[in-house]
Amino acid sequence: MIPQLLNAALTVVIGVAACVLYFWGTNWVLDRTLSGEGPNGGANDRRRTKIRPWLFLFPALFFMTVYLVYPVFETLRLSLHDRNGTNFIGFFNYIWAFNDPAVRQSVFNNLLWLIVVPSLATAFGLVVAVLADRLWWGNIAKSLIFMPMAISFVGASVIWKFVYDFRGPNAEQIGILNAVVQAFGGTPQAWMTVPFWNSILLMVILVWIQTGFAMVILSAALRxxxxxxxxxxxxxxxxxxxxxxxxxxxxxxxxxLVVWTTITIVVLKVFDIVLAMTNGQWNTQVLANLMFDWMFRGGGDFGRGSTIAILIMIAVIPIMIWNIRQANRAEGTR
Known part of the structure; x- marks a missing residue:
């Protein structure tokens, strides 16, 4: 524990020092290069005024290019090549994607997630936001409902694994769901292996997490x-x-609408919950998990994995643009 804390502290110190050195050094060089003295002093002042903001923007633009822009073009390039990313094969990977049963199953599951999760999370968040303001202990309730937002998707999956746990037909059940089923005279089941219903139960986890987000935003809007x-x-x-x-x-x-579309973007990228709960088995596969399988498992197929990544990006972009426009429109009306 101590070495990790020391490494983290050292990283923070080095990062802050590097930022201070960069901003101080670049401004010092700019002031020395374009001095305000002499016959060209006025013109140099105007040049410095125009250049200085770009010195502050450059680190953000650089890292955005390296970690966001470049990967998009590289992924697009790989999607047009074979499994090793060396031989150009055109749109063959996209033709494969539209004809592959596993891809179609993943698309169906993604659509199911898109219908259920944003709708329920937004609805529950709105109801809680309205009701909590009427209760004296409403702030406590809001805090409890918001708490899952602080848990990682994998952590939430571990918690819900105990909720859905199945110990065999004749064993004592410790999973809450099977205990409830048994209490009402039902038969316990391994719910994660039941097609369709296992996907619904996985969606419950994300609804549980995202309801707190919807509640906070909608509560502020209601005020x-x-x-x-x-x-x-x-x-x-x-x-x-x-x-x-x-x-x-x-x-x-x-x-x-903004809350709904924001949760929709999260759903399109859902990965951790499915991987941790079922690993994509029993017809629970979604596009992000399928991309991971093709890209990193079984020797890896960069072409097909990149193709699925491009399909996810194409699905996200229109929703993201619409979300930004709605947010700008809402800001403009205030």
């Missing part, structure tokens, strides 16, 4: 509704249900 509007509706005899559906939801609908 922005003018209290005079709600009081006027109550004085006119509107019930709480009518106020919720006819006033609250329309008022915060742009925020609801």
């Amino acid at each position: 922005g509704i003018p209290e005079e509007t709600l009081e006027a509706a109550r004085m006119d005899g509107a019930s709480d249900i009518r106020i919720f559906f006819d006033i609250m939801i329309p008022q915060i609908f742009p925020t609801i």
Whole structure:
């Protein structure tokens, strides 16, 4: 433990020192190179003013290029090559993807995730945000519901593995789900091996995690509704249900859409939960896990793995653009 802490502290110190040295050094060089003295002093001042912001932006742009832009083009290049990334084969990998049963099964599972998880997480988050403000212990409830956001997907999967645990037909069950089933006279099952329902149970984990995120954002949006509007509706005899559906939801609908699309992007990239719970077995495979299998397992196939990665990126881009536009539009109306 101590060596790891020392390494972490050393990394922080070196990183901060490097940042300070970079910004101080580049500004010093700029000031010396374009001096404000002499007949060209005014022109040099204007040049320094234009160049200085780029000195601050350069590290971010550099690392963004190395870790985001370059991988996109390299992945696209690999998707047009064979398993070793050496021989150009055109769109053969994409033709394979559209005809492969495993890819079609993964696409179906992804669509199922896209329908269930964002809808339930957003709905539960909205309901909790509305109800918690009416309770004296509402802040405690919000804290408890938000806590899963602090847990990694793998950590959450380990927790839910105990919930879905199955110890055999004649053994005492320690899994909560099987214990409940048994209490109602049902037969315990290895739920993770039951097609379709195993995918639904995996989605429950992500809903459990993302509900806290939806709750926090929507709770902030609800506080922005003018209290005079709600009081006027109550004085006119509107019930709480009518106020919720006819006033609250329309008022915060742009925020609801932003939350929904943000969770949708998370769902498109879901990987950890499926890998930790089922490893993609029993028809639970999703595109991210299939990409991992083709890219890194069985000797690796860079072409097909990259093709699946491009398909995921193509699916994410329209939602991301729409999300950004909605956020900008919401900011512009305030």
